[in-house]
Amino acid sequence: MHLASLSAGKTFIEDMARRGRTIGTVHTLGALHLGHAELIRRAAAENDVAIITVYPNKIQLRPGANYEFNLEDDIALALRAGASAVISTTDAEMFPPGYRTFVSQGDYPLRANGPHGLLMEGITGCIRWICFARPSRSYFGLKDIGQALLVKRAVADLLLDCEIRFVPTVRYKNGVPISSRLRHFNRSELDEISSLFMALDHLRKEAARGVSCAQDLIASARPLIKFRRFELESLRIVGADSFEDQKQIELPFIISGVAVGRGLRVPDNIFVPDQYTLSRGPADIWIDFPETWEFGHHAQARAEDFSGGSCVDHSSG
Structure with a gap:
């Protein structure tokens, strides 16, 4: 079901609430891919209703940015992954003239995402959707761990009755996390980027072996x-609570790296919340490349059905 306005979405949500249905949400900018599909699949499996929102958040995009997405393709992927409803909207509905309220978390968004990001605006968008949909649970991928942690903190601080669920990163077999920003990269470029994940995982393994000096770990990975x-x-290597660079490794922490190419920042990370993850590696989900590589997110949407045998939970330790 596609609900093409906030008013239509509100009617559906209120009907589900009256029936006592649990709601799981996934909030997206559009350009859905198989990483989103895993979020949707889990939301559908763990709740009575799975609601997906598709809106390229105006306030977290650079002025004049043209965010490419195809709403029809996104609706089709979401429904195939198990969504009950897809809600889309417009700038006029989401940010009418006079809008002025933002979720402030001090300098934490800058520490998590650097000066190039608009993470505060992204958190604001997520919290607005959670307030609107009133989900029992909302699902966020560990690929964007900074956003996921800050949304979870905002939900707790604002006393919102919603559980934030983290979902493992979905990666191609070469280690590259599936991302809408990579949909125009060719296979050779993705293979080159894969060395970033290899370096991050090397850091994790060396830390598991007992190397505790962050500077030494980073030097060994470069x-x-x-x-x-x-x-x-x-x-x-940053603390998962403070997002400040660590000098000596201390759980929980995040190993992160950013590559730059073709005018894009391409981040990757490994979230290490506990000793088990440090020793065994994150429970990433690994999938095969499509047999015939194509540009664009159409290729990802047409890849082998996400509920099939191409996806496996994997610990890379």
């Missing part, structure tokens, strides 16, 4: 990043 067409913007 030679593993083999970029020709990309540049390494950053390689960091």
Whole structure:
């Protein structure tokens, strides 16, 4: 079911609430891919109703940015993954003239995403959708761990009655996390970017072996990043509570890196919340590349059905 306005979405949500149905939500900018499909699948499996929102959040996009997405394709992917309803909307509905309320978390968004990101605006968009949909649970991928942690904190601070569920990162077999920003990259470029994940996982394994100095860990990982067409913007180990760079490794922490190429920042990370993850690796979900590589998110949407045998939980330890 596609609900093409906030008013139509509100009617559906109120009807579900009257019936006592539990609601799981996934909030997206559009350009859905198989990473979103895993979020949707879990929302559908763990709730009576799964609601997906599709809106390229005006306030977290650079002025003049043209966010590419195809609403019909996104609706089809969401419904195939188990969505009960897809709600879409417009700038006029979401941010009418005079809109002025933002979720402030101090400098935490800057620490998590750097000066190039608009993470505060992204958190604001997520919290507005959660307030609107009133879900029992809302699902966020660990690929965007900074956003996921800050949304969870905002929900707790604002006393919102919603559980934030984290979902493992979905990666191609070469280690690259599936992302809408990579939908125009070719296979050769994705193989090159894969060395960033290899370096991050090397850091995790060395920390598991007992190396505790963050500077030494980062120095050992840099030679593993083999970029020709990309540049390494950053390689960091930060606390998962503070987002501040660690000097000595202390759980929980995030290993993060950012590559830059084709005018895009391409981040990757490994979230290490506990000793088990440190030792065994994250429970990432690994999938095959499509047999015939095509540009665009159409290729991801037409890949082997996400509920089939191409996806496996995997610990990379």
